[in-house]
Amino acid sequence: MKFPFKWLFVGSFFIVKSFDMYAVPANFEEQEVQEFGNDIVHTYKHSSGLLVRWIENNDPQTSFTLGVKTPTTDNTGVNHIIEHTVFTGSKNFPSSTLFFDANANYPHTYMNASTAGDMTLYPFATPYKDCYFGLLEVYLDSIFNPSMLEQPYSFYEEAFYYDPETNKYGGVVFNEMKGASSQIGRAIFRSIRDVIYEDTHYANDSGGAVEAIPTLSYEHFIDTYHNYYYPSNMQAVVYGDLEIDKVLNIFDEYVTPHTNDKNDVDVNVDPTLKYERIEKNYYTGGEGAYVIKSFVLPEIIDSSQLTELDLWLNTYVVNPLSPFRQYLNEKEIESVEIFKDSDLKRPVYSLIISQVNPYDVTYVEDCLNNAVNSLWETEELLQLEYDTLEQTRLSISQQDMSASRGIDISQMIITDWVHHRDEMSYYTTKDYLYHLEDIDEFYGQKFLQQADEVTLILTPAPNIQPNEFEPLEHCEIAQEDWSPVVNSMRAWQKQYSEKVLEPIELKKMIMNIDMPFTTYEIDKMKFTHFQSETDLLTTEIYLPTNHIAQKELPYLFLYAHCLQEVADDLTPFEGILKVKPTALEHKNDYMPYLKIELTSLADKNQINLLQKANDILMEKDDDWYTSQVDKVIGQFYGNFQNDIIGTLGVLTKGGQDGYKRYMYEAHYPFYIFCVSCKKQEIENFGDSVKEIASQIGGRNDVSVAVTCTDEIAEVSLNNWEEYLQQNLISDYDTHEYIFDKIDKDSVYYKKGQVDYLLYNYDSQKDYIKAIDYLASAYATKNYLHPEIRIKKGAYGSGMQALFPNTISVYTYRDPHYKSSEEIIENMSKALKETDIDEKMRLAKSEALCDFQSQFGILSSDMKKSSVLHALSIMDINSNYIKKTQKQIIKVKPNQLKKELKTLDDMIENSQKGICIRKD
Template sequence: MTLRINEVLHGFKLKDTKELKEISSKAYVFEHEKSGAKLIKIENDDDNKVFSIGFRTPPEDSTGLTHILEHSVLCGSRKFNTKEPFVELLKGSLNTFLNAMTYPDKTIYPVASRNEKDYFNLMDVYMDAVLYPNIYKYPEIFMQEGWHYNIEDPKDDLAYNGVVYNEMKGAYSSPESLLYRMVNKTVLPDTPYKESSGGDPEFIPDLSYEQFLNFHKKYYHPSNSYILVYGDGDLDKELGFLDQNYLSNFDRVEVDSDIPTQKAFQEMSENEFEYGVSEEDSLEDKTYLNLNFVIGNADEGELALAFEILAHMLLKTPAAPLKKALLDNGIGKAISGEYSGSIKQPVFSIIAKNCNEGDKEKFKAIVFSTLEELASKGIDKETVEASINRIEFELREGEYDGYPKGLIHYTRIMDSWLYGGDPFVHLQYDNYFENIKAALKEDYFENLIRKYILENKHSSFIMLKPKKNLNEEKQKALKDKLTDIKKSFSEEQVNELINKCKNLKERQNAPDTEEDLASIPMLSIDDIDRKAEILPIEERNINGVKVLYHKLFTNKIAYLNLYFNCDALNSDDVVYVRFLADILGKLDTKNYDYGTLSNKININTGGIAYSPVSYSINGDPDNFNPYLLINLKTLLNKLDNGVELLGEIIKNTVYDKEDRLLQLIKEIRSRIEGRLIDNGHRLALRKILSYCTEKGKYDEITLGLSYYEFLCKLEDSFSTEKQDIISKLKEVSKALFNKNNLIISYSSEEEDYKTLEEVAPKLVSYLEESDIDARVFSFGEIVTNEGLLTQGNVQYVAKGGNYIKKGFSYNGALNVLETISGFDYLWNNVRVKGGAYGVFANFRRDGGAYIVSYRDPNLKETIKIYDDMKDYLNNFTSNEREMTKYIIGTIRKLDYPLTTASKSEVAVANYLSNITSEDIQRERDEVLKADEKVIRSFAPLVQCVMEQDLICVVGNENKIKENKELFNTLEKVIK
């Protein structure tokens, strides 16, 4: 289609066009004349089409209004009058992405699908949701998703409940999350950014239903909208749909959503905040120190890219000079930071974790003296080149696990478009790289450091300190507050609250009518490809080493994965597989110090990553294959360089530098520790699987809480055990890096396979070549049913077992059971009624099965819901339409689009698990044949899993102790 500037198509006037060669696309900028809606079409040959509508939504306070509204508009609308169209779409759509996101200044609603019919269905539901939501008809939506007083009997104590309220209780439990929420508050205090758009649990109950509705009326209007359509869809059809069904119903209005600019500070802002630790915890090494600098404006494309590179250069590699200076001077155990560009005035942050209050001035002094020295004497040019190359490689590779490309482009567009800037300023980066590469000869980054950090007073310092019993004090204050509130209510008011809760429960319990459910558009089974996709994999051999080759278009990037079998290790040494993965490439080698090595890796590759992986043998609960996986990605013409660097790491790593080894142990421990509370569901489910499968025990040792505990022991005993640790590292690395242990996986086009053949002899030359004495792991008896205590305010509740060991077998329709339970029984009972943020079930091929909740205010009640799932399944009924929906939603998960890199990894995982293409097709056939009788047949399987009574709960210390009879042991998570 050829369009001219100012031409009108379906009410949309074309304002501009742009060739975006960096992403092989053409952009069209439109404005809908009647409604004022702004729209961009990114046209290319990507069949993973993306639609998103966003609104500028500056928060007015910290009640989480924007976040609650994001949840609530997806709970039914004018055309789609079910309680949760969002969930119905998850059940029965082939979407490749479906979500909504609240940012500090905007709310976006993106969807994606490779199926055109599905794409327009998704667009229809989302447009109706944001413009015509049921929030005006049903105040219970606000109560459910936001907050409400929870009370069922006049004698009961008052309590707060609500999905967002509980979600944010969990978010505010993590000190790192709390710190990040304070950054904008301290540097942009006269703007909406000072507020918590997600919601501060202390203030969420201040939000009224009237405020909530008024905010939607004001900001959710097409005149305040920013729409993207992306991919190979028909532009004429897309614009016609939006105009005729939605936008033509609205007249242009003035929406005052402009975000004020923060006036620059004359001096740095100093701030202190507190987070809670328990009475028994030490306060040592638990303080966070943080510096923040406001960096220009959002629409400065080159500056944004330059600071992304600078953040990488200063803080994110082993060679990073600022990170190294702080750690070498004993400031903290881990250093991090980032450039946050998705706000009107971007911010650059530097964070030191696990510090002490007394480190404050030293932290500042080292940061500024190091930056002054870098600005004056210059940054090592190899360090500069390394970071430029790494960021450029990632941008040009354009692979995004979990997110469609169109959504990534939309967020970058919004980083300037939302503030009135050129929408494409962050996508047209070729010229920026040309300018930035002047830094290889000139003082480009040195000048940035001086102007935007050393001479920039628009900055803040934050100290986040631990305080004993702070959480207990807050819980008591909350309890007292609710007691006082209840006392202030008359009997009539209390009864009114009880009635409101009753009405909420009645709405939650009432099933949607068949007529309402039929309003949700869905595909038919005929829209599904009955044949499973077969990922390319071919067994070859080079120099006596098995090669698994994947013929894929890789855009001249070589994806080389090395799988080193771990069977030669003793059971006690398994934990060193993960430890090696965490330190390889970060230590000196025979020919390079670790900083130089890091630079050479980033100059010559797109990264080398190390990770422990394991694959259960198809349907066998006791056997699995463990590997250390090394991923190397690089341009084809640099594969030889990449292999040479990898060989240097494998063969010549120096494990004897005690100071560096201890520094890495502290850093890794600190990094993991910072994630433990937010990842409680992962800790819990890994514990459950460790109770019931050998693979689960292995994974818990290498990926779970046990690994964190191992690091704690290493740090605490390092002075006396360091020689043993070093010896063990040498021993394990020698056992692993053996030619007879190795399987190579390689992805390229056929004509580029010769590149691997050329470098393979060099790769093999770095390896040992001795016979492998394979051993059988024996991890012995382990403690089950653990209560893992945190200072968090919510729980992660897991229960599971192994069904194959009880005589049941794997069936592909168990995938459908996951869909049904996750978006029906568990969703309705644990999330909707219980107030948890999320819940899901998983039934694995090796028989391992679990259910786990996320940010859950409950504990015992949730476990009872899990136990009662058998009754739900025994009585399960579904009409043909609903069953079709569940099947389509399941196929969506099976057919999720994979990146080039992940295609090869999934193909190898199937290969190493002895899962054949016939198995994959049979699983798909079992999904497609699933009916209510099949689902009912799983009731005994679920019952047998729950009756194994294997429980793990991560969460609030007091809550778990109140239910201590459920557990065999109680243990603190953070050491």
């Protein structure tokens, strides 16, 4: 389980100004204006106490984020349940499916809500102005005037209920947390906070403990809402090219009636630090132990100090070439991660060694302590410091190009407000990093030596679940009294007021990827430049691999993994190199590729990075290759744990044809190959990988694409031409792969309390059609969501059309997959009885939104160019994107009815994947 290092590399600081440019409503006072490069941050204070910040710039990707301080006072998940339930209808929008109505009606690039240990966030982002104001009204009315205050049925739907007819337990959050409780990463996070913050609100589970959720009463639920949801306990941040006077007037309309004299809640508490060392069990399944050493910083430090510490840790602890990591490697301890929990009064950094044999815990703990003690005597490592700074500057540039920039900045501002820190740290940190020339080698020693240390040992529990309980024995409603409650809840779920969301004109939603590019060919190799005004250079290379014999494919897949691993450890740092085997569909066949992606600052020669990685790979010994086989096996298990639907998606490809069957070969059969290598059943596999490396190079159908400025493109493409010519494969034969098909269902077992189900259908068409996207959106909105998520209480269910030729139906965190199978198999018949004419418009809106998201139309230039590059290799004109959107709008009701009749055949001919909880 990897814990990503958490960086703050964003923004840019310049000067502070104070001036007015817009007419501010009477109840608002503009308190401050600060300029950070192209961003101008306006701070407004409403008479109710609500703080609103506007990040003004010319970015059309506008966003909204509202944060509420919500400390977690128990384990019932009450704040999490409120976050869900506010969107089940409001005063102006009384629909029990309001969130999903808004999701379908207003195209967006992000729409969500989330609950942390001390705050709840409500963000959305959209480039459409009409949609922005529509979503703004939905969010504000839901937050300030939720229908849940007037009736309890939405509370039962989202929290917990018992259905006497099926003898099953429901509740969306209840089932969500049953799934979450089986994730080891979450178990580690909760254990760290439980130990360091015992007897404080941070020791409670903000998502909700499965055994505690049924104990939550409606009265406590409502009281908690009133305790936290008032203007002076909130901050909102809006971002982008907005009519701010209109935005503030809408805020004023919703906020003014809720004005009171209450102060905001202070969530900040000191850690109790009762233990220096403690051992605990985890219950997610697995056999390995976790040795964790946490450092609780001694004081509240400012953003620049925290940044210096991050840089020091990344250099002297995280870097695989650091003496710290080298020492642990010598002791055969390679799985070391660092987890940063900075959303606290005293930030916590934890070193985590995973998958330790329980009999080796003492040995590993001693080695970790020795490695930490050696940090206090570390000499300055200038090359590693340089690498860290270069990686940091690349991260800054990548984040500035991100389509989620508005949400990222907004959430950082609100997080700092909650924790009484500099709310402009997003910007000041970037400025500090830009001007930093050296990393202080003593900085980490200074803070970590003063920190409080806590050692936590997590070991797998026996094959019993902790605190086994019967939910009905703990909830306030007796078993015999649930029938009228559930009947009333079902009646409420069917209600839909005549008040509907204002429809958006669908034609306004149609967008294309407007990205200029030029293409040319040399020796049957294609070179493309996608024009982008950026200080980055991004390169994609598709190297055909159908000249690799079928029996050698496992070595090709292992080569891709090993080249990636070598590149990650290269010094000096030149850029990021990603490698993966893939395949792209063509009209009549498919082509397998090795896809190489390189990202660097524009002044770097990326070929040096690729050549150096290959050279080092050739020098690796057998022990190193054996360690890589172990990593592949570990990553495979990790993906099984953390991406179950994705795993089922790949497993079901084993029963399909073409590129899908090839991608299956790179998954489970490759894993089996690695297990055989580990058992020494396959010899000299390292030498075979090196042989594969000599077979990768220039040949027919190679495609190279760069995304950068015109000036950089000319030099870069010339370099790649020369490199491929020098590494030309002139004499080769191509192979047709013949794989065995896996015709049975893919089933695997996982310790947990919920099920997962996936039907994967190969459309057998040239490519997915417009009507497939529409049918998927229609079936999700009008059948799968109400029948499986709402009635059964599963966390999610839907149907999705996936380019180029896959249609899938799924349900996840499902209390009982068998009943969902029956519902899905009855889908065609049930949808025949729906009023298609009335419901098509929302389905079209949602289909357009899904399509645009899938093709990255509103994403960064790097994502757009990647999509266009793949389409060009597949010989698909980029006009397909705009043409398909127009066709979605033009679909007639009778055409959709005809398509829905085919769903029976689709389900019957799908490959099925199931993940069943292990009892």
